[in-house]
Amino acid sequence: MLQLHLAIWLGGFLLAGTSAAEQKDNPMKFGMVIHGGAGTIERREMTPENEAAHRAGLEQSLKAGYDILQRGGSSLDAVEAAIRVLEDNPLFNAGKGAVFTHEGTNELDASIMDGKTLNAGAVADLQHIRNPISLARLVMEKSPHVMLVGAGAEAFARKMGMQFVDQKYFYTDERWQSLQKEKAKSSPVPVSDKDRHGTVGAVALDKAGNLAAGTSTGGTTNKQFGRVGDSPIIGAGTYANNRTCAVSCTGDGEYFIRSVVAYDISAMMEYKGMPVQAAAQAALDKALKLGGTGGLIAIDKEGHFAMPFNTSGMYRGKVGPDGKVTVEIYK
């Protein structure tokens, strides 16, 4: 099933028949791939309205990124803009739609990386930041650090004049009900992965040939407070390097951390000469072999991309130089 799916999605933004060498001379190649989380997404459980709303959210995100890329903006700007749209959308588990911890709080994590400079920024355990991805970028650009967590991260945000919101901002009835359901279960591990995998992410290649990646999440429903998954871990949930690729992951973060998934794709491309699709699949397989579920998106320096996942669905989409937005949900 997964292979069939991949056969459809593999490829790139290149026109058929265009060789890599020709592409290298084409300054117009650029594109973006996004995800809104992988998990149990069954057609039969999705109302037409709900599905349309998710599709519209993904399209809006892709358009925000495309607008920037199309006019010659940076992949970094495109990634941040696309993720902000998803963070502001209550349907996705990041920003506004973040899931609840066991204690009923919301704790948000995000990271971003610039493939040109290998600069990176990451934040975790935020409680009052509307757009964690933008704080991650400020950490990257305006602090001497890569990662800030908790109250220290929010103190830095305040110094930067970022928008603060009350915890109430993150309340959505659906996520609250999910927490109640999880807490009512005897098992501490969520049975459904619906609310575990809502992480959002974006990877982009801009006209200048620069790659960038970003990831943002509310974590997992019913998580122990203070838990940090792979999303804010550079090398695990997010990685970008102009020499190889840009990657954003979604899934059981613990397995993705232990497998260093995002950097593993880059390493297999750099050290073994593997194409992005094969490297993405191999890295994901290794993480999943440890026991997790999830997916990822990756794009290489020539616009080839991959979106493998081993769940029943992954909210995902892409846009290339022609501006045509494509969105998919199911396998």
Added chain:
Amino acid sequence: MLQLHLAIWLGGFLLAGTSAAEQKDNPMKFGMVIHGGAGTIERREMTPENEAAHRAGLEQSLKAGYDILQRGGSSLDAVEAAIRVLEDNPLFNAGKGAVFTHEGTNELDASIMDGKTLNAGAVADLQHIRNPISLARLVMEKSPHVMLVGAGAEAFARKMGMQFVDQKYFYTDERWQSLQKEKAKSSPVPVSDKDRHGTVGAVALDKAGNLAAGTSTGGTTNKQFGRVGDSPIIGAGTYANNRTCAVSCTGDGEYFIRSVVAYDISAMMEYKGMPVQAAAQAALDKALKLGGTGGLIAIDKEGHFAMPFNTSGMYRGKVGPDGKVTVEIYK
């Protein structure tokens, strides 16, 4: 200078003339390498008493690890025991001797990884835990998570019955004076790296052929509170995999995160077939090329090891099957 130094330190616990194939049939091979931080360590600034105290601390740590390995204990137990000794020693920037944040608090980070199972545990932003490395191990073994930070991590520690200490426990006059000196400077970046690089770490190979790695730190003097460096980041500051090697890093954490140093060594060994020494040097060089300073220790599945660093000194030591403890400080 570094090359000369490496020529002395490279090699392994193997006897000269023993081939790798013969070693594979020798169930007695085992060993441990530790570090107590890399930085500006000048002979002329070190009193004989101070140097002797550092050497004694490193020897005590190695002996704690060796005792476990020698009687057939696990590399994981040895790594934890060796690091606890360094955490309890006020001379090293971890546990008791942790440096101060800009706000005058102490925030401790640690991580540990089991090369056999790829299980991992990490903690960051701790304020009241005497032995962060042991909490990292509990996160690995007793929680469904890999990484816990801040109050959430301490709540988990309380549930596990861990020893709590008051912040006063971490007060040492030397570290407090370092903070005052840093705060008096106009530059926000410490001029000396003496108090930046005190991180401690251990890597071990046990008689069963299992690798493990661990790292523990108080971070950097005068750091923004909430700052997390590479020490608790699996893949950056710590990594272990029985297929390749076990690694612990010390240095400018931000550069080590961006370079995913620890996993990069494993990747170069696995994907390019590089020996641990060459891979360790190459990974460190990449991180340092971005602008940082520091060092690392690595050991492979056959007992070969490397301890490259680009500072004037790195507290370090090793012990092999013969129980002979060797400790070095300067280049």
